[in-house]
Amino acid sequence: MDAFSDSGELYTIRYQFYTNQHNKVKSYSLEEFSxxxxxxxxxxxxxxTIALNQDASQLIEQGKSRFPDNEDFFQLLQAWNDLHDFGTDDSTHFEDLKQAHFELQAILTSLYLVKFAKDIDQSINFLTGYIDKLNNLQKYNEIEVFLILIQLYFIKGNFKQATAIFKVLNSFPDFSRDNIIYQIIESWYISIQNGTDNVNNSYSLYDEILSNGYSDDDVQGKVHNLTVLLVLTLQLKHYPEAQEVLDQITTLTTEKSADLIANQITLDRLVNHGQGTKELLTELKKVDAGHDLIKDEESKNAIFDAIVAKYQTV
Incomplete structure (x- = not known):
């Protein structure tokens, strides 16, 4: 029996991991599993543990002792942990990797290239090179690499390639697509197609996730999924509901991500005629001065200034 199937013992923990219920994931004992x-x-x-901005060194050391034949696996995780702890990887572990030899290596290196090296194109090439060497059975069982790849194409605005990847995934057998990873990919894909039905379907997935027993400890994950709901609600032009979602988020945390602030700016412009936008833009710059919304604002201002200069009388 497939351990990830709906009757397999990994089904629930995988669902919790990919829906950002990280404290729940941490709460299990290994002895509960075969x-x-x-x-x-x-x-x-x-x-x-790393996603929660906590040091995972102790868990990694325990893993090395318990699974001594997986040295490369734990070296990789230690390098990933060090990046989040210290902001740098003194071992140059990821820089030295020219190609991935197993799934997690492909996943974490591609994320490193985006988050730390700021090179989305290289990340896409790295993932594509890994996927191209997989046989069909490996592809069916290593769907997370497709999750990252299609997200990178979305970020680049390359919807043609994103569509091509989605079509490949849709050709996979049912067992490969019957999981939360595929559902997340599908929700992203259909939401960018716009149309009320598409966005409503995406909304339903995240609404279901949030209704599915989130613990009070998993605030970070709840905020993440509420932020997705906020975006989808804005797409649906349900502005009062969007404000309600935003209010929910602010009751959960005082720490706001750049994307949350950007969506708050969108809502402010739609509902309040931008009365709070200047203050929110200042807040966004403090959190992420390189955010796409900041770049868009600067680009628009530059175009406006150029037009003014062109028609300015001396």
């Missing part, structure tokens, strides 16, 4: 699945559980737990 020996053959314990390494995957530990991977989820280590990655969840």
């Amino acid at each position: 020996e053959e699945n314990q390494l995957k559980v530990l991977e989820f737990q280590i990655r969840s």
Whole structure:
């Protein structure tokens, strides 16, 4: 039986990991799982710990002792942990990787190239090179690499390639697509197609995720998914509901991500005629001066200034 199937023992923990319920993921004991699945559980737990901005070194050391034949695997996770702890990887682990030899290596290196090296194109090339070497069965079982790749194409605005990847995924057998990873990919894809039905379908997925027993400890994950709901609600032009979602977020946390502030600016312009936009833009610059919305604003201002200069009388 497939451990990730809806009757398999990894189904729930995978769902929780990819829906950002990281404290729940951490709460399991390895002894709750069969020996053959314990390494995957530990991977989820280590990655969840790092996602929560916590040091995973102790878990990694325990893993090295428990699974001594997986040295490369734990070296990779230690390098990923060090990046988040210290902001740099003294071992140059990721810079030295020219190609991935296993799934997690492809995933974390591609994320490194985006987050730390700021090179989306190289990340796409790295992932594509890895995927091209997989046989069909490996592709069916390593769907997270497609999750990252299609997201990168969305970020680049390359919807043609994103569509091509989505079509490839749709050709996979049912067992490969019957999971939360595919559902997330599908929700992204259909939401960019616009249309009320498409956006409503995406909204329903995240609404279901949030209704599916989020613990009070998983505030970070809840805020993340509420932020997605905020975007979808704005797409639907349901502005009062968007304000309600925003109010929910502000009751959960005082820390606002750049994307949340950007969407707050959008809502402010739509509902309040931009009365609070100047202050929000200042806040956004403090959080992420290189955010796309800041770049768009600067570009618009430059165009406006050029037009004014062109027609200015001396």
